[in-house]
Structure formats: structure tokens, C-alpha cells
Amino acid sequence: MKDILRHLLVLLLLGLLGGVGGCATTGGNPDDPLEPYNRAMFSFNDGVDKAILKPVASGYKAVVPEFARTGVTNFFGNLGDVWIGINNILQGKVGDGMSDFGRFAINTTVGILGFVDVASDAGLDKHNEDFGQTLGRWGIGSGAYVVLPILGSSSVRDGISRFAVDWRGDPVRNIGNVPTRNELMGARLVDGRANLLGVGQLAEDAALDHYSYVRGAYLQRRRSLIYDGDPPRMPDPDQTPESSSGK
């Protein structure tokens, strides 16, 4: 059943990729030709978040002590390190890839199944890679900005990568025992949301238009992640005059 869902989503995204040309909106952001759909999905996700995910994550944060929550975050982070390593290697960053495998080895053993992130203290920093970034590194553009149901900001390239490829490298997704798998996926979701509670509130407070703020942040962040924090300077679209007025 989950497989069918996944395939449907991939087909939907491919369809969007093909149909984008015909759906071009006038004005608006050139990176976001699907804006009407995206805004609607964004509102929907916000609703689900406020009704379910945010309360559960807040409760989790209030009840579980910080060191335990850090342990949970580390545990799931550790499970993800092998796939991150594979993607680093696919991008030609063999040193980084080896470091990621090293992280997994050290944290799983010395770090007690990943609950303690010993590797970071030893100088092996955690990286952030996924197949969408690998494709980006290979020169494949992100395609239109897409807001996925529940999962939020994505793009055509990243959404397809996520459903068609990333899940194969996800140890939690590949657990045979279905109840265990669901529990772990649920725990990971709540843990992830809890870690974003502060940032999420900040984004809501700081934004005049929450949707476009999140979109802008997502697109900039993705670009930065693909270049590992050092993206080439984008040409300034406006010729901005030096401000002569003081503060």
C-alpha cells in the first residue's frame, strides 16, 4: 500500500514537471509557477501542523528531558549517516563520505547505538546530503518549487529524489516489522518537529507573508546545501543605490 502511495506521488511530480509549462502564472515568482496550488497546500499543512504535529511535539518537548531528546535526535541522525556518506561519494567527495561512514562506526559503538554523538567531538562533523542534493551537484536544476502534503517545502527534483531514491537508503523505512517501523517513523517525525519548534515560531513572527518567507528560505537553503555552505554569489537583480541616510 505504501509502495502504491509512493509511486503515485512520483507520477504526480513527474506530471507536474511536464505540465509546468502550461501552468505558468503571470507575474509572481519565476521559481514558483505552481504558486496557487502551493499556497493551498501550505495552508493545509499549516492546519495539520497546528492541530496535530505541533501540540504533540510541544508535549514531547515539555515531558522528555533535554538530554534524552538529544539522544533521540542523535540516534536518528546516526541512522542517516550512511546514506549521507553514500551521497557524498556519489558527488565525488570521497573524504567526506569516508568521514560519514566513520561517524556511523564510532557513534554506533562508542556512542552506544548512536545515542551519543562522540564523532562530532572527535572532529568528524555531521554533514547534510540527500539524493536531491546529489542531482543538484551533478547540474540538474531543481525545477518548480513544490509544497508536498505534510512534508512541506520541496521541489520537483527533490521530491522525486525523496520518494524514488532516498527511501531506499533509509534504514527506518526498510524495517520489516511494520508496527516497529511505524513507531520509529512516528518518533522521528515528532523529534524532528520538536527541534524545529523555535525556528518555526521565529519564521512565523519574522515573516510578513509566511508562505513566501518559507519558500525563499527553502530555495536559498537548498542552494547553500548543494554547495555545502559556500554557494557562488548570485548576481544582484537590482542595482541598489548606496544608502546615504543614517540609521
Added chain:
Amino acid sequence: MIKLLSAICFSLFTSTAGAQDVAPDVLIKSISEDVIGIVKQDKDIKAGDRSKINDLVEAKVLPHFSFGRMTALAMGRNWPKANADQQKALVVEFRTLLVHTYSGALSTYKNEVIEFRPLRMAAGDTDVTVRTRVKRPGSEPVGIDYSMEKTPAGWKVYDVVVGGVSLVTNYRETFNAQIRDSGVDSLIKSLAGKNRSLDPQAGAKSK
């Protein structure tokens, strides 16, 4: 009396001269350590007292920002379209919004370690980027970069880039969209409304 006055003048003169000579990365480092030192020790701040954090940000952080330039950059090609009064109002409102945003970020601080990366700067540069990294559990370190310009009053920040997301660029998009739809005055109203909703006491502190 005259001695006192000259002593005061002298110390003001040397402290301003001192501010001019402080290298941008040294400046960021000392402000960060100062602010974080306070955040770590102050019980009220640790408990999340937002108005105390706001005061801290106003006193220690904001004097080192170039709000005029930041606002002009966020407005982009719309800046010359605004008249002097509108520009002034925009700077005030944008500044207030940024105070709130920065304090919000500080209030989520949880003993993360900040790493200051070596500064790449040539001798006569007047525009540099100071790069820092914040390490946090379970995720890759977040880069926080400060774009700084050299002014007569010392180095000032005109953009903050967090995890690749530039504050100025992000706001530019929203500002553009709103000005295109309903004009500069409507943008000023939105900003003011936003600031009022975030902090009902904000109206009392307009600089």
C-alpha cells in the same frame, strides 16, 4: 570641571577611534562572546524573558548594524521610489522587526558552541564577510555569516546569512511583492502592524 570635561571628551575620542580600528572579525567575536556570556548567566533571559532579551539586543547588538543600508538593500529597486519620509519610516519599522527576530533567535540559544572561522580579507577592503558556525546536536553545523561594511563609525553589519538564507534577500522578495500589489505605504503599514502584534510596547521605543 574643565578637567572632567576634557577627560570625558578624551575618553570619547579614544573610544571612537578604538571602534574604528577594531577588525570586523574581532568585533563580531567580542560581541558574540559578550552577548552569549550574558544570555548564559542571566536567569530571566534563560527563562525566556523577551523584553530583557530585547533590551540586550538594543544595547549590545544593534549599534553595530547599518539599518539604513539593510533597508535599502531589502527594498532593492523600490528604494528610490520611496520618498524621504517613507524611507525613514521603513528603516524604523524594519529595524524593530529585526530586533524581534534577533531576540527570538537568541531566546532559543541552548549552549551551542560558536566557531569563528578565519577571516578572508585584503588590506584595503571595505566590504567583508565574517563567517561563524554554530554546532548543534543531531544536525550539521549551521553557518551564520555577517556581511559587513566599513563606515566612519567602524565596521557595521548590513546582512546576516543563516544556513545560506540571507535576511536581506528573503525580505526583498516579500517587499517587492507587496509594493507591486499595493504600494510603499501599504508595506509600511504591514510592517508597523506586524511590529505592534509582536510587541505591544514597541511603539514606545522608536529611535
